[in-house]
Amino acid sequence: MRLSVIIPAVGQAADTAELVRRIGGACAGIDAEIIIVDAARGTAPAGLDGTGRRGSVPIRHVRRDNPRSGFSGAVMEGIATSRATYCLVMGGGPHHPPELIPLLLARLEAGQADLAIASRYCGAATQGGNASGPFGTPGAWRAAFVARVLFPARLRDCSDPLTGFFALRRDAIDPGLIQPKSPNVLLDILLRHRLRVEEVPFEVGRHAAGQPKATPAQELRFLRQLGELRIGRAGLFAVVGAIGTVLNLLIMAVLLAFGVHYVAAALVAAELTILTNFVMQEKLVFAGDTRSARVLRHRFAQSVGFNNLEAVLRVPFLLLLVEVLMFNSMIAQAGTLACAFVVRYLFHAKVVYRQRPAESPVAGSPAAETAPVAAAPAVLEELHASLNQVQRDRQPQAGKEPAPSAARPSISLPAAVLNPLET
Numbered sequence: 001m002r003l004s005v006i007i008p009a010v011g012q013a014a015d016t017a018e019l020v021r022r023i024g025g026a027c028a029g030i031d032a033e034i035i036i037v038d039a040a041r042g043t044a045p046a047g048l049d050g051t052g053r054r055g056s057v058p059i060r061h062v063r064r065d066n067p068r069s070g071f072s073g074a075v076m077e078g079i080a081t082s083r084a085t086y087c088l089v090m091g092g093g094p095h096h097p098p099e100l101i102p103l104l105l106a107r108l109e110a111g112q113a114d115l116a117i118a119s120r121y122c123g124a125a126t127q128g129g130n131a132s133g134p135f136g137t138p139g140a141w142r143a144a145f146v147a148r149v150l151f152p153a154r155l156r157d158c159s160d161p162l163t164g165f166f167a168l169r170r171d172a173i174d175p176g177l178i179q180p181k182s183p184n185v186l187l188d189i190l191l192r193h194r195l196r197v198e199e200v201p202f203e204v205g206r207h208a209a210g211q212p213k214a215t216p217a218q219e220l221r222f223l224r225q226l227g228e229l230r231i232g233r234a235g236l237f238a239v240v241g242a243i244g245t246v247l248n249l250l251i252m253a254v255l256l257a258f259g260v261h262y263v264a265a266a267l268v269a270a271e272l273t274i275l276t277n278f279v280m281q282e283k284l285v286f287a288g289d290t291r292s293a294r295v296l297r298h299r300f301a302q303s304v305g306f307n308n309l310e311a312v313l314r315v316p317f318l319l320l321l322v323e324v325l326m327f328n329s330m331i332a333q334a335g336t337l338a339c340a341f342v343v344r345y346l347f348h349a350k351v352v353y354r355q356r357p358a359e360s361p362v363a364g365s366p367a368a369e370t371a372p373v374a375a376a377p378a379v380l381e382e383l384h385a386s387l388n389q390v391q392r393d394r395q396p397q398a399g400k401e402p403a404p405s406a407a408r409p410s411i412s413l414p415a416a417v418l419n420p421l422e423t
Contacts, residue, residue: 002031003105003167005057005098006078006089008039008071019092024056026098030105035081036092037062039074071164072185076178079170088167089185095204096165103200104167113198114172115189119160123201143222147187150230154190157197161187165202168195183221191229224284236285237345244277245337249330262329266318269333270311278303286353302352310340 005023009016016036023034034057062081064074079087086108090096100118107116121144144162148155155161162184177192178185190197227236248269255265278300314336321332 001033001082001084002086003027003033003101004078004082004084004087004170005032005034005101006075006082006087007034007036007092008074008078008089009036009092016092019094019098020057020059022098023101026101027057030102032057033082033084034059035062035078036060037074037078038064039071070183072179072183072188075185076175079173080175082170085170086167087170090165097202100165100200100202101167107198107200108167108169112196114169114195115197116167117158117160117163117186117197117199118165118202119158119163119199120202120204121159122199147226150226151191157199158190159199161190179225183218183225187225187229220283221287224287227284233285233349234345237281237348238341240277240280240285241337241341241344243280244273245334247276248273248337249334252333253330256329262322263315263318266315266329266333267311270314271308274304274307274311277307281348286348299352303348306347306352307344310344314340 005027007016007019020034023032036059060081062077064077075089078089086105088101088104090098096118104116104118107113121141140162144160147161148158163186166186168189172195173189173193178188189195224236227239231239251269251272252262252265255268256262260268281303282299317336317339318329318332321327321335322329327335
């Protein structure tokens with residue numbers, strides 16, 4: 001297979017038939033397939049079966065009964081199920097012209113690029129439109145600009161790191177490095193790999209119902225993705241901790257100004273900032289893990305309970321610093337908060353937001369059907385080596401007759417051959 005065209009289905013089922021027809025025309029003469037992946041619950045394209053029977057390009061529909069990772073997860077699911085040399089990702093609406101597919105594929109096959117991007121901001125296409133994703137005009141340009149400012153070296157050759165229309169050589173990326181819950185999968189691919197990038201300008205197609213705009217929640221997820229890619233999750237946790245520390249000290253200063261004892265002021269400040277820190281952790285640090293971690297009330301109970309215990313354990317150290325070592329109470333409070341940072345982060349990452357184990361693939365599901373296929377090349381190589389060894393053992397050595405009572409050599413078959421569903 002030469003090319004897999006991957007289309008995450010995100011509520012655009014009405015456009016599927018027309019899109020497939022145009023892709024079929026663009027892929028004439030190309031050994032290609034279309035993989036349509038459910039990106040959210042209830043987004044199975046209507047009329048898919050009929051389109052698949054009439055179309056010139058074969059269609060595979062990857063159903064996800066419990067899709068938790070949205071657009072990016074659907075893209076990575078499509079890449080994982082592909083067996084083609086190249087994968088092309090595009091949206092399911094009219095805004096990505098399939099007529100550019102041969103041009104993007106040609107850039108890859110020329111051998112000068114690992115990733116070919118349809119850019120809104122290069123050549124004659126510098127219009128600031130919306131090719132994909134939620135960032136509308138001029139939000140898409142601003143978001144791309146912020147990303148390029150934060151990562152000037154890695155995005156030097158990419159003018160549109162947020163587009164949803166791109167093609168790549170499948171073996172050029174490591175799917176294990178990609179965060180499937182990231183709000184923008186291309187940005188994740190670009191920043192977690194060193195790829196040769198080429199761009200093709202294109203003009204954005206118009207939506208029948210107008211351009212989508214980014215919601216505050218989507219913008220917050222995008223900023224969190226940038227922060228995690230730039231400074232890591234521990235860095236984001238440190239930022240939240242720094243904000244909480246400043247807030248803690250401000251509350252304590254106000255209470256001290258009203259004559260409250262420093263121990264009581266420290267405890268009140270700790271209680272209030274424990275709550276604010278939990279909200280910031282949920283929205284900024286661990287937002288991508290909340291669906292696969294414990295339910296909200298359990299996370300709240302664990303986080304607040306641990307932080308209260310940690311606040312109580314800090315009191316003796318605070319007393320020691322202030323009463324014995326004669327430190328200023330504000331400086332002593334800041335010091336104890338800083339020392340507790342590592343313990344708090346480890347507890348939240350390993351306990352509060354620990355990922356639940358993934359369920360085993362159900363028989364008949366795409367994951368269950370493709371797992372043995374992925375393991376097949378290695379299994380066949382191991383089987384071939386075993387058979388060759390048996391043939392060598394059966395050949396009699398020069399000048400010697402084979403021993404009549406020699407034990408027949410045994411073939412040790414790989415477990416995947418004996419029972420592929422258990423691999």
